[in-house]
Amino acid sequence: MLEEGTLSMELIDGKEIAEKVLEECRRDIAHLAESGIKPGLAVILVGDNAASRTYVNAKDRKCRELGIHSVKLELDAAVSQEELIATIEECNRDDEIDGILVQMPLPEHIDESKVVEAILPSKDVDGFHPVNVAKMAMEDASGFVPCTPLGCQRLLTESGVEIEGANVVILGRSMIVGKSLALLLMQRAEGANATVTVAHSRTKNLSKITRRADILVAAIGRPRFVKAEDVKDGAVVIDVGINRIDDPEAKRGYRLVGDVDFDAVAPKTKAITPVPGGVGVMTIAMLMANTVKSARLRRAGD
């Protein structure tokens, strides 16, 4: 017999919701095509980090599937910062490119913040440029919100989770996820207006804090860190972590687990995202959505 918690638990299906986002993209792309506009994304890969290459290829493939003009620029690991920035500036000038993404991490001799600042804010579909960070903080919807927090928000709204007035606890304070999601969910806006707490490595009595969450978001990059006793009965849990752990039985010798101990936590929750198949698939869908948004804003005057 199943426990009560198990009966009511909903698995938040990232693939299904991502497909809905992509369907919206297709509709917008078809609409733009009527005006002769094809959204374009340039992805710049420096060096030959295997994981980075996998991500870049996945983005390229998704663009082609959707009918987004995809430009993959591969630069040698020894490229100078000046050459990299010159490549970005070419993309800035190219009217057919609506989005520019530099795959991180970059080699150590390159200053990542200088590179991000070289991207035209209106083409910064990753939302990492200071102008877009400020817009998010200042609740100016004309900017780009980073894809992962945007994906988390969409997972919640599509699952019918009430965000307004909810106690949201975010584990992790990175600019790419935790802090950005906090700024997003505390906005005076639909799908926001939450009471947000940001917890992190210096938080005392962490379990006491996370147990207060109606919505708990784990974004700390520690495999299965969140245990059953850290989660309130009936909470909604969003697991941003994608951690590789050794698994001799797996084909590749490893498998992916989240920041949440899924098997132990899931039965207590009202809804939870799996890893993989949760936040990860949303991130790439939101990148497509941001690229289409850029094309609409830049070229269709929407």
Added chain:
Amino acid sequence: MLEEGTLSMELIDGKEIAEKVLEECRRDIAHLAESGIKPGLAVILVGDNAASRTYVNAKDRKCRELGIHSVKLELDAAVSQEELIATIEECNRDDEIDGILVQMPLPEHIDESKVVEAILPSKDVDGFHPVNVAKMAMEDASGFVPCTPLGCQRLLTESGVEIEGANVVILGRSMIVGKSLALLLMQRAEGANATVTVAHSRTKNLSKITRRADILVAAIGRPRFVKAEDVKDGAVVIDVGINRIDDPEAKRGYRLVGDVDFDAVAPKTKAITPVPGGVGVMTIAMLMANTVKSARLRRAGD
């Protein structure tokens, strides 16, 4: 006989701490004078709002007291946005001006964000320019943090309050105070590393949230909104509110009260700021400190 709470309660003396900040400014100003540098602040007042004029005059007076070059620019309420921006650009070009401040609010025909964006970020001592907002979010200490949150942080550190790991609840999510203070206190930095919750008008069970605070900051602009039952025994309370309430017995017909019901709350606290004499006096001191910081960065290459 006094209650136990009363015996241990400390009044956080904004005047005394502000004086310490100003003393540091004097020392830096004397040091800059050895290199022939005198920090300069331009304050721009549009129209003749009585309260705005009072603030501008107070800033001008404080500059003169300290030996900061003070330029007060008064423009007619009917000034065009272009003329106002042209005035700002003159200040941007003037090497003797290290800080530029446009007194808010502006007349309705002027777009405040356009005006703020016209200020050179390196002279934006109010910390409202998007470049400085982004730096604060991204933990880049080279920017300017808005004066009121900066003053709140200093009140805490000077009073020996442990911020690291503390549960901070901030009531209010304005960019000028609440959200900025949240970003500041969650930084990986000294006088920060707090677990921060931002609560606001849409927060449910507000009293339950505020009672969890080791440090409670009220910044909502509602007179005496925070009552005794909203505060945990032994909490530290920072009252940012400055509200006028009618008082026939006062000379001016009104008096100033904070967002906290001081008489009821104070006896429960470990420490609390009064209104006036708390955060308010710090704001102007931090403006002086930001102006001196700008002169050091811009002209002394510190």
